[in-house]
Amino acid sequence: MKKIGILSASMVAILMVAGCGQAKKPEAAAAPAASTAAAKPAAPASGLTEWQMTHGIGPVTERVEIGPLDEELAKQGQAVFEVKCMVCHHVTDRYVGPALQDTIARRTPEYMMNMMLNPDEMLAKHPEAKKLLGEFLVPMTFQNVTKDDARAIVEYIRSVTGKDPISG
Amino acid sequence: MFQRNERAVTMTKKWMMTTLCATVAVALVGCGPQAGRPANGGALAGGTASAAQKVYVPPGEYDQYYAFMSGGFSGQVGVYGLPSGRLLKVLPVFSVNPENGYGFSEETKPMLNTTYGFVPWDDAHHPKLSQTNGEQDGRWLFINGNNTPRLARISLDTFETDEIIQIPNSGGSHASPYPTENTEYVVAATRFSVPIPQEDIPIDTYKENFQGTVSFIKVDKETGEMSIAFQILVPGFDYDLAHAGKAVSHGWVFFTTYNTEKAHTLKEVNASRNDKDYVAAVNWKAAEQAIADGKGVEMPATYVHNIIDPKTRVASSTTKKGVMTLNARKIPGLIYYMPTPKSPHGVDVDPSGEYIVASGKLAALIPVHSFSKMLKAIEDKAFDGDAEGIPVLKYEATIAGEVQDPGLGPLHTEFDGKGYAYSSMFVSSEITKWKLGTWEVVDRIPVYYSIGHLMIPGGDTRKPHGEYVIALNKITKDRYLPTGPELTQSAQLVDINGDKMEMLLDFPTIGEPHYAQAAPASLIKDRSVRIFPIEENQNPYVTKSEKDARVERDGNNIHVYITTIRSHFKPDNIEGVKVGDKVYWHVTNLEQDWDVPHGFGVMGMNNSELLIMPGDTRTILWEPKFPGVYPFYCTDFCSALHQEMQGYVRVSPADAEVELKSSLGL
Numbered sequence: 001m002k003k004i005g006i007l008s009a010s011m012v013a014i015l016m017v018a019g020c021g022q023a024k025k026p027e028a029a030a031a032p033a034a035s036t037a038a039a040k041p042a043a044p045a046s047g048l049t050e051w052q053m054t055h056g057i058g059p060v061t062e063r064v065e066i067g068p069l070d071e072e073l074a075k076q077g078q079a080v081f082e083v084k085c086m087v088c089h090h091v092t093d094r095y096v097g098p099a100l101q102d103t104i105a106r107r108t109p110e111y112m113m114n115m116m117l118n119p120d121e122m123l124a125k126h127p128e129a130k131k132l133l134g135e136f137l138v139p140m141t142f143q144n145v146t147k148d149d150a151r152a153i154v155e156y157i158r159s160v161t162g163k164d165p166i167s168g
Numbered sequence: 169m170f171q172r173n174e175r176a177v178t179m180t181k182k183w184m185m186t187t188l189c190a191t192v193a194v195a196l197v198g199c200g201p202q203a204g205r206p207a208n209g210g211a212l213a214g215g216t217a218s219a220a221q222k223v224y225v226p227p228g229e230y231d232q233y234y235a236f237m238s239g240g241f242s243g244q245v246g247v248y249g250l251p252s253g254r255l256l257k258v259l260p261v262f263s264v265n266p267e268n269g270y271g272f273s274e275e276t277k278p279m280l281n282t283t284y285g286f287v288p289w290d291d292a293h294h295p296k297l298s299q300t301n302g303e304q305d306g307r308w309l310f311i312n313g314n315n316t317p318r319l320a321r322i323s324l325d326t327f328e329t330d331e332i333i334q335i336p337n338s339g340g341s342h343a344s345p346y347p348t349e350n351t352e353y354v355v356a357a358t359r360f361s362v363p364i365p366q367e368d369i370p371i372d373t374y375k376e377n378f379q380g381t382v383s384f385i386k387v388d389k390e391t392g393e394m395s396i397a398f399q400i401l402v403p404g405f406d407y408d409l410a411h412a413g414k415a416v417s418h419g420w421v422f423f424t425t426y427n428t429e430k431a432h433t434l435k436e437v438n439a440s441r442n443d444k445d446y447v448a449a450v451n452w453k454a455a456e457q458a459i460a461d462g463k464g465v466e467m468p469a470t471y472v473h474n475i476i477d478p479k480t481r482v483a484s485s486t487t488k489k490g491v492m493t494l495n496a497r498k499i500p501g502l503i504y505y506m507p508t509p510k511s512p513h514g515v516d517v518d519p520s521g522e523y524i525v526a527s528g529k530l531a532a533l534i535p536v537h538s539f540s541k542m543l544k545a546i547e548d549k550a551f552d553g554d555a556e557g558i559p560v561l562k563y564e565a566t567i568a569g570e571v572q573d574p575g576l577g578p579l580h581t582e583f584d585g586k587g588y589a590y591s592s593m594f595v596s597s598e599i600t601k602w603k604l605g606t607w608e609v610v611d612r613i614p615v616y617y618s619i620g621h622l623m624i625p626g627g628d629t630r631k632p633h634g635e636y637v638i639a640l641n642k643i644t645k646d647r648y649l650p651t652g653p654e655l656t657q658s659a660q661l662v663d664i665n666g667d668k669m670e671m672l673l674d675f676p677t678i679g680e681p682h683y684a685q686a687a688p689a690s691l692i693k694d695r696s697v698r699i700f701p702i703e704e705n706q707n708p709y710v711t712k713s714e715k716d717a718r719v720e721r722d723g724n725n726i727h728v729y730i731t732t733i734r735s736h737f738k739p740d741n742i743e744g745v746k747v748g749d750k751v752y753w754h755v756t757n758l759e760q761d762w763d764v765p766h767g768f769g770v771m772g773m774n775n776s777e778l779l780i781m782p783g784d785t786r787t788i789l790w791e792p793k794f795p796g797v798y799p800f801y802c803t804d805f806c807s808a809l810h811q812e813m814q815g816y817v818r819v820s821p822a823d824a825e826v827e828l829k830s831s832l833g834l
Contacts, residue, residue, distance in 0.1 A: 082713040086715065087733035087738070138735055
């Protein structure tokens with residue numbers, strides 16, 4: 001009971017930090033510039049592991065296999081994407097958030113999935129995500145997607161951009 | 169077990185005391201006599217560091233209890249945290265709420281429909297939490313509308329009003345809702361007797377023609393849906409308050425009556441002549457049996473039932489006809505009257521179910537009836553005559569004891585589960601603590617001013633949580649900084665853990681809180697809905713994807729299927745609307761994150777804004793009167809680009825030939 005209480009209090013604290021994402025803009029802008037391209041970011045001062053720097057922070061902690069394009073999976077991804085993601089992300093153009101063709105060209109599939117599944121923590125801790133928040137100002141939001149949804153969305157992004165994510 | 173205890177673990181006492189002393193020091197400076205505080209400042213009980221420590225909830229931590237306080241004539245319910253007294257939310261129930269569009273949106277307008285048409289206000293009196301086995305179960309909150317007799321059910325998953333049922337054959341539904349032990353029923357008795365059925369007759373034929381009703385409203389165990397099971401026709405007294413029996417007295421509901429004189433004018437004098445009025449003991453299991461035996465009579469009646477469909481989240485309003493009635497005068501065993509001095513107000517049943525405390529608001533003592541003695545008196549036929557054919561039991565035969573000199577103007581009583589009762593004294597402005605069984609007064613504490621109801625968390629159930637009693641005061645006067653002639657109401661939190669009551673906190677409350685309920689946060693907080701999954705949205709006008717956003721014309725009706733996400737609408741440019749059109753804005757919030765509602769307002773709209781929760785769809789009707797270009801925008805600061813979240817709708821003359829179109833461009 002006590003533990004739960006403390007836990008929930010810390011969760012609240014985290015949520016509050018996340019909710020104030022925009023307010024963190026100066027900090028994010030002041031963060032050391034990291035390359036936007038596929039190049040590996042410099043050794044982190046952020047306290048993140050090398051793996052996290054490349055693949056993001058969140059529930060995806062192991063490599064995701066990217067095989068030949070799975071049309072069926074891409075279709076499933078499209079259905080979710082059109083309801084929950086299209087409001088902010090378009091394929092070739094910058095919209096509320098970055099264009100998908102730019103995202104896939106510089107992220108691993110794990111990074112993309114962690115960003116979908118754990119945006120609050122990513123925006124609070126990951127220098128790459130923080131940098132983009134400084135640029136776009138609107139924090140990416142958790143859209144109540146499952147891990148399977150996130151994987152399917154990666155497949156949809158592959159199909160619609162004709163590109164594969166970087167391998168890291 | 170609760171947050172408050174955890175704090176003691178997580179914070180060092182020293183640090184806490186330092187902070188608190190600082191707080192208190194500041195508070196004292198702010199409230200010192202030099203601040204112009206009137207003489208009553210000296211009467212301030214509590215206000216000590218130890219009191220401050222007991223109500224202090226550090227930033228980011230939770231209160232121990234949810235408290236639900238009726239908003240009285242605001243028609244709403246205020247939700248507060250205890251012990252901090254922080255206002256958490258105002259729940260719209262019987263009154264429209266432009267803050268979120270309740271009663272204005274197409275989805276919620278039917279909720280306020282009645283046989284009198286749309287009634288956008290009521291006088292909300294007694295919140296009551298649903299119970300299972302006589303304990304709080306945290307599922308629903310019921311509350312009565314006194315003015316246009318209605319009964320509402322609020323979901324404690326969404327904190328939204330899900331259902332409102334009108335009570336026919338009633339005038340001033342005051343003795344309500346008061347659930348039975350397993351929420352089999354909630355009740356509603358009429359405070360004002362009226363002609364039943366209503367008819368155009370002289371008021372001075374009250375004695376011959378006016379009647380009261382006691383209604384039993386069935387509550388579906390699974391869904392909570394309410395239906396009027398039966399009404400008992402009773403003599404034309406005023407029926408004031410109620411409480412259901414529990415444990416040993418389960419199966420009965422007790423109602424107070426006054427105006428047994430049946431006066432119809434200058435009631436403050438004419439309804440106060442009798443030394444004793446009655447507590448009506450209603451045997452609802454006998455009523456069920458009477459109906460099963462075919463003794464019920466179907467009476468003509470018309471009433472309206474409004475309910476939110478849980479799938480579409482859209483309200484519908486149905487007019488219902490007819491009600492099953494039982495005539496108490498003709499069915500023996502249904503009701504017994506227990507004489508009770510004098511114009512009794514509250515009637516409260518102790519946790520064991522044995523003691524029935526009826527506070528005669530004009531009496532100098534508090535009589536306590538015994539349920540077992542009542543049963544014996546009925547068996548022995550210890551009657552003192554009858555009232556219109558309903559047996560009146562002998563006072564001595566049912567009385568368990570009298571609390572002598574409790575104070576002036578006793579109104580209500582709650583229980584701490586440790587053998588003590590706490591009664592509110594309206595006239596002498598105090599809470600009196602007394603012992604069940606010995607009836608001796610053991611403590612009193614002054615409250616400011618003129619207390620009405622009082623409430624102990626769970627203090628009306630078989631298992632009171634104790635800890636605090638809240639005074640719901642009727643008069644505020646000088647308790648807070650003055651705000652002109654109209655003041656908020658004043659609640660006070662009193663610690664009842666020790667032998668002596670300790671005043672902890674004053675806090676203002678909305679409307680006029682009558683009764684209140686409080687339940688442990690753990691019973692409710694983890695069930696609280698955060699978002700509505702967009703996949704499950706079944707509103708007939710939902711737009712589930714930006715690609716489906718569109719504008720359609722159907723004669724003079726225009727349907728705008730519009731979506732929101734931080735920080736834009738789609739569409740945000742609309743043309744082809746004409747003067748004379750009815751524009752239905754169906755706004756779907758595509759966000760799926762907690763606490764990201766978007767608001768919606770159009771210049772010159774004649775109703776209210778919408779506040780749309782994540783994954784929800786709400787609809788507002790706009791009827792533009794003049795040609796021009798009208799901005800619309802998000803009213804709820806949603807993101808860094810919130811100020812950019814806006815759009816335009818062009819309105820052309822009625823005979824214009826502007827094509828209907830919508831867009832959102834890069």
